[in-house]
Amino acid sequence: MSPSLPIAAPARHSHHHHHAAEAGPLSSSYLATSPLAQEILIRDIAECSTDSEAEYDDAPDSDSDADESRPLHGHHEPRQRSASMAFHPSGIAYGTPCLAVAPQAPHPAPPVPREVEESRNAERSLLRDNHFLPPKHRRTGDEGTLRRVYRRIFSTKVRDPSLDDAFADTHTDLIYAKAVETTPLLEHDYEVGLPTPDSDEEHNRWETAVAANVIKTTWQREAKTLVQYSAPLIVAFLLHYSVTIGSVLTVGRIGMVELGAVNLATMTASITCYVPIQGLATCLDTLCAQAYGSGHKHLVGLQAQRMTYLLWLLIPPIGFLWYFSEPILASVVPDPETASLAALYLRILIFGIPGVAAFESGKRFVQAQGLFHATTYALLIAAPLSFLMNWFFVWKLGWHFAGAATAMAVTQNLLPLLLVLYVYFIEGSECWKGFSKRAFYNWGPMVKLALPGMIMIEAQFSVLEILTIAAGQFGTANLAAQSVLVTTTSTAFNIPFPLAIAASTRVANLIGARLVGAARTSAKVALAAGCVVGLFNLTVLSTFRHSIPLIFTSDPTVAAIVAQAMTVCAVLQIFDALAAVSHGLLRGLGRQSVGGYANLFSYYFVALPVSLGTGFWMGWKLVGLWFGLTAGLAVVTAIELVYLFRIDWETAVDQAEARMRSDANHEGEAK
Incomplete structure (x- = not known):
């Protein structure tokens, strides 16, 4: 509920949109905006496409496959909505008046590559917490009492009373397969230290787990x-x-x-x-x-x-x-x-x-x-x-x-x-x-x-x-x-x-x-x-x-x-x-x-x-x-x-x- 002077601003990296798209299907809320915002951008694109000024000769960037004739959001048909977590409310800027109601952007804005990557990391963390991916770090031998107490209180893992934590960490494929009722991807147990599944497999596991409604958090x-x-x-x-x-x-x-x-x-x-x-x-x-x-x-x-x-x-x-x-x-x-x-x-x-x-x-x-x-x-x-x-x-x-x-x-x-x-x-x-x-x-x-x-x-x-x-x-x-x-x-x-x-x-x-x-x-x-x-x-x-x-x-x-x-x-x-x-x-x-x-x-x-x-x-x-x-x-x-x-x-x-x-x-x- 507090006022603030206009001295500051917000906080995010620069790649191209098609790179973001390659990271995984985006929620359609990212790929659209209001008709009014569309009108502004389409007018600007149309004007710039007929502009002979040198300042726009190289726009969009030459390292991209984008061109003026392609649809505004870089795809031809609306994508099928995925369960991606790549949704980020915009409009937050350091220096906005500090009221209980933060000023919001009138309409959703598309994500930038860093946001997409952060969302993928969030998905990956939830998959690990639910034992659907191998843990990031191998457990080292016998843990001391303090370490066990700390893990017990602050561990982000979703606990299953019927499973030992060590077993869960070393049998992630079996647990994932049982949770989503699919055939295990590997015939042998998934051992700690083996490579984490590639990004496509991670995405498939995320989509399947969400569809099966088995993703939990702590x-x-x-x-x-x-x-x-x-x-x-x-x-x-x-x-x-x-x-x-x-x-x-x-x-x-x-x-x-x-x-x-x-x-x-x-x-x-x-x-x-x-x-x-x-x-x-x-x-x-x-x-x-x-x-x-x-x-x-x-x-x-x-x-x-x-x-x-x-x-x-x-x-x-x-x-x-x-x-x-x-x-x-x-x-x-x-x-x-x-x-x-x-x-x-x-x-x-x-x-x-x-x-x-x-x-x-x-x-x-x-x-x-x-x-x-x-x-x-x-x-x-x-x-x-x-x-x-x-x-x-x-x-x-x-x-x-x-x-x-x-x-x-x-x-x-x-x-x-x-x-x-x-x-x-x-x-x-x-x-x-x-x-x-x-x-x-x-x-x-x-x-x-x-x-x-x-x-x-x-x-x-x-x-x-x-x-x-x-x-x-x-x-x-x-x-x-x-x-x-x-x-x-x-x-x-x-x-x-x-x-x-x-x-x-x-x-x-x-x-x-x-x-x-x-x-x-x-x-x-x-x-x-x-x-x-x-x-x-x-x-x-x-x-x-x-x-x-x-x-x-x-x-x-x-x-x-x-x-x-x-x-x-x-x-x-x-x-x-x-x-x-x-x-x-x-x-x-x-x-x-x-x-x-x-x-x-x-x-x-x-x-x-x-x-x-x-x-x-x-x-x-x-x-x-x-x-x-x-x-x-x-x-x-x-x-x-x-x-x-x-x-x-x-x-x-x-x-x-x-x-x-x-x-x-x-x-x-x-x-």
Whole structure:
């Protein structure tokens, strides 16, 4: 439930689509997109095919068998749906607003080769867990007691009481044959150390085992998978948000008024610029990935160019609003000095808007190619530099409050430049064929595709701006305390939010493979993990409620207000984590609209009225505002959990297949 500045991006490798196809049949949801997205890409392909400009002479790449006449997705007939786990929800980007509802791509996007390989590895792991493939590592002699206890507790193997573990590991072919009721492939026992079956045989075993409904999973396997999926994301999200933390830490040392002003300016910038830009850019999650998956790699760069120019058109009106924002801010906060400083911060941030827009497009450009780590590398450089720039501008040059805004604006422009350097010198340049006048055409369908994502994110984020303005009505000290609370809860949210992304991916994978029982197990493990993370955050915030504010400010009044409200924020962590994970599971089930409407209802009809009522009418002030948010998250958590526990998972699988068939039909119509 936390806001975040627009400084970061997502996380994935580059090969051609036909290589991905060779890895195994893909779910049809990967090979199709919406009619609107089809329209955009088909127009671009048609225009480029008649374009005599040299920039497109070699598109698609010469090392591929793709050509302009082949169908958009590289195959002539819709494939028979397989039980492949190669299904990966798109639209996740480091730096998106940290709300309980993560912004989603409007439509599914095709996989990149790395995702396909990861899915194959996941299938292989489940086959080994069920003793349908030989183990990766040979057991060594007699195991010690500790080793046996460890294996007993943490082993991911599916246990059969009638079989000894050692026997199961050395007779995988016999167990597989018995499970699926087929003739053993080998006449002799399959001994440990013999080569693992080739990829075709592995795929056949997977398909057969899924069809026989004998694939099971364990809580250990699901816990291990969730950790593997979420750990890199947690690091990247925290790295991203450290840029915001650096600015707040610096400003907090200047004074109480400055700390309140930076919170007001940040929330105003988010609601009027950063959130709309991020919302509009979500359509690239579909368009860039679809262009890459179709084999027309040059269109990835074209789509990114087009979105960047579209976003840059927002600079004049936003810049005008920010430059003359002081009268507007003065009308909503009682302290004129706070309004004046916030307006100053916004005027300096105008210079960072071009970088924000370019970075939102750039991170989708690399993400479509599977280069998620490119943004992480950019952050590894930019985040430490942002701390250094805060010190240099604020203290060394003596620019004080204006120096913190300057450091933020410079960092915002540095990030896209670092991405460009990564693409130019390391990898990703194959999708860039230079600047093109084509980027100034075909904007209408892109805008139509982008608007829904922007509206949903904007509607959710507006509540936080309203509560920030409300906090300003209680005085400068409360507004400064609000800045500390928002920063603290946003940082805490960067743990359950990546966990929710991991849960969404895993459940979608299992649902796509019709492994209903395994999907249920994974969902239970994810909810348990959400509880653990929520309790961890609650413990940290409640235990250090008097110490945390002193990190941000030395003002005793502000520290006392923060410590008082931190108790409520600590309780909020339980609901924040569970709401995030629950909505992640709903996304994995294809029911994200349920969570979206539940969140909008809870924010506007529960959180906002309760916050304003307890804050003003009951006189609880800042504690009341956060109590209302906690109540709203409790409601949305209850709604989503009840829905998850009552949902028919078999029906969810059938509906997922229906959506895949619908996508395939749209694809056929587009051809």
